[in-house]
Amino acid sequence: MKYYLIAGEASGDLHGANLMKALKKEDAEADFRFWGGDLMREVGGTGVKHYRELAFMGFAEVIMNLRTIFKNINFCKKDIESYKPDVLIFIDYPGFNFRIMKWARKMGYKTHYYISPQIWAWKEGRIKDIKRDVDQMYVILPFEKEFYEKKHNFPVHFVGHPLIDAIYDRKQVHPENFKKENGLDDRPIVALLPGSRKQEITKMLEIMISVAGDFKEYQFVIAGAPSQEKSFYESFLSTKNVHFVTNKTYDLLSISEAALVTSGTATLETALFKVPQVVCYKGNRISYEIAKRVIKLDYISLVNLILDKTVVTELIQADFNTERLKKELTNILDPYTRAAMFLDYYELEKALGGRGASENTAKLIYSAIKK
Structure with missing residues (x-):
């Protein structure tokens, strides 16, 4: 299977790398193309852009770098079309990923979101985008499952927190x-x-x-x-x-x-x-x-x-x-x-639910796209 992952920060690079390792155990033929960092590159596959080129912090900073951001978004869409992945995996980083997933849904790609954006903190209205554009959501904080399922009637998978594995391993x-x-x-x-x-x-x-x-x-x-x-x-x-x-x-x-x-x-x-x-x-x-x-x-x-x-x-x-x-x-x-x-x-x-977040998520992703 061909996996296209998008992580825009250091933490996303860590979680993306561990997820890629787990996917390799599920899928011996796994091929990766990704936006991430050095840890993801160590796992293998093709790195498209490093998160250093993507990190803009705060409202004012984002506004000042809008031209670069939109340029990256357009490049990403063309790169996905060229690669033709079996699944897109978004790792947090909502400002960028939400624009890509809306386009991806219209283009017919399978969309999986690993590590929910913090819409419970702000921009709760984004739930409409998630329900429309995301096939599967994997959450890592215990209160997020209740937030999505009870408050917004959107089923999600609570997989545990990947930091526990990263620290213990x-x-x-x-x-x-x-x-x-x-x-x-x-x-x-x-x-x-x-x-x-x-x-x-x-x-x-x-x-x-x-x-x-x-x-x-x-x-x-x-x-x-x-x-x-x-x-x-x-x-x-x-x-x-x-x-x-x-x-x-x-x-x-x-x-x-x-x-x-x-x-x-x-x-x-x-x-x-x-x-x-x-x-x-x-x-x-x-x-x-x-x-x-x-x-x-x-x-x-x-x-x-x-x-x-x-x-x-x-x-x-x-x-x-x-x-x-x-x-x-x-x-x-x-x-x-x-x-x-x-x-x-x-x-x-x-x-936080114990160990195994990356493995739990990889099993669910591979099982879903096999169907």
Whole structure:
């Protein structure tokens, strides 16, 4: 079978790669063509565009890059027509994928959506597009199944969360070896996860590293994104007590004492590694003001959303400042706070449904297109 996958972000690259591996087990003749990243390319097939060329963050940024976005959409349609896949697999990334899936439905392609866009947070009206244009939807958050089926009468498959497999299947790292190999000393680590896009990294890191001098008994380590060159981070490394590793986020989290994390998938990854965290977000002011008016959620972090309570502190926009960050980091380094957070983390993992998300999804996709 011929599979055409579209992932537009680092997290989509990870989940796309694991899904491709699982599809290969189901279909020995699987042939892949995809939009994604380095992890998908390692699995095999033909990479069309890297997600680095697609990542525009926020309302204002999207508007400024509309010409590039529409150019990519038109190119994608022609590429699909040339490849003639048996199935299209969309991986989150709704702004782009929704335009392609509407066209694909009219052209008669089979459309499968892996990892639902967060229409439960905003743009709930997109459910009409999904019901019209998507053959099969695979959701990875437990509350999404109820949202789709009970609220909108659209059947979906809850397959579990693929991050659980990605984390448990990884090769374990020895703390002393990791520190030695990366020029770190023996002090406990506070991991800094500033995101993967240049715009958000710049906004987040300036404040994250501002507290490093107040916690001299710890060393602060930036988790460099695979989508960015090390040279991009150089200006942040002049601060004392701040170090850097690149493309080793999971290894870093596995030996960290605490973490300061930009809102997104990384908050869930940090929780699954059982690392106490402070969730941070500061975006373009115009984009934030627009988002505040259209997003109707009590929380921004997946950890709090899934458990429907405040497990991790969220510092958003003006609240994300040096004084507040120092206070909240001190709090999560306290043994009592840490113990309570660990209990919530175990509850979170249980709610996510265990292992096997990629395999579950691959079986369902292959079974559907065989018919």
